[in-house]
Amino acid sequence: MKKLFALALLGAAAGTRLVADEGRIPISTPTTITKSGHYIVTRDLFINGPGSILAIGNNHVTIDLNGFSLQSLNGTDPVIRSLGGFGSLTIRNGTVEGGSAGILFPAGGTRVVIEGVLVTGADQDGIRLNGVNDFAIRRSIISIHHLDGIHVEAGNGYSEVVGTIENNLVEDCGGSGIEILDGSGVGVVGNRIRGTDQGIALVAPAGCLISDNTVVAARGDGIFIFDDLTRGGAHGGNRLSGNAVSGSGSVGIAIGGIETGGSSTGNFAAA
């Protein structure tokens, strides 16, 4: 009996130690994260009403979706969102489905990493970062969104954004596959894009690298780099190399038109 009790204690201790050692905090319901830490989703989560499934309200947060799915039928709130300009945030390893956006950072932030995520079925953009600097979006699948697959833009001051978008598959979006406004030193590398409006759209970029991407069957231009009269930005110092653009409805690679429509896609008038 004593032996059984000791074994039970050992088992319980081991279970506790597993969580404590890895320092991960389990998430099993829609949650607003208010403390820094390493969180792990422990089941599929679903929401059919207002609000996000995960809202991030602090710095230094890592969310491991642990292969599970977050699904929202609510078209007015994003599935995952940041509640402010927080920094050092990582989202990885799972599925994000539905919502107004899949993942939304509406108001700044720094050092944001999104990796190994399937983002699908948003009513607007799949992933949208507004005013986020030092971001990385990599090794993810972004598909079937009404607007852009990945949309990155500077904040209200039209400052610049820095980051990297690499090795993603982006497909079947109503807007651009990847759209970046006011990128400075952004890398867009090794992405595969198919069935979007514009494939890769950069408005007023400076010092950006657009390399080794494949764009197939864009309905508009495959890759375009434009100035933006509204935002007062001009492009320059960018490098486009090793891209393959095929079967676009319009131009393969277009450099040096003028955007007049701000953040929208396709509203340009060539000078």
Place this chain on the structure above:
Amino acid sequence: MNQIEDNVMTLNGDVGLWLGGNSFKNVYRRNTARGNQSPSPCAIGSTPDFCDAGAKNTSAGDNFLPDPQ
């Protein structure tokens, strides 16, 4: 003032590589464009595969941008 090199543009519905009227001092080299279909010439000397409507864009002449219009 961008650098555009080693890109491949094929079978697009408009010009393969388009340097628009607001492009300036770009360098383009070793690009390949083939089978693109510009519906109308965009500038003097343009082809279905290539159009330079900008200013002072330069190449070392090592692009493959055929099909004169």
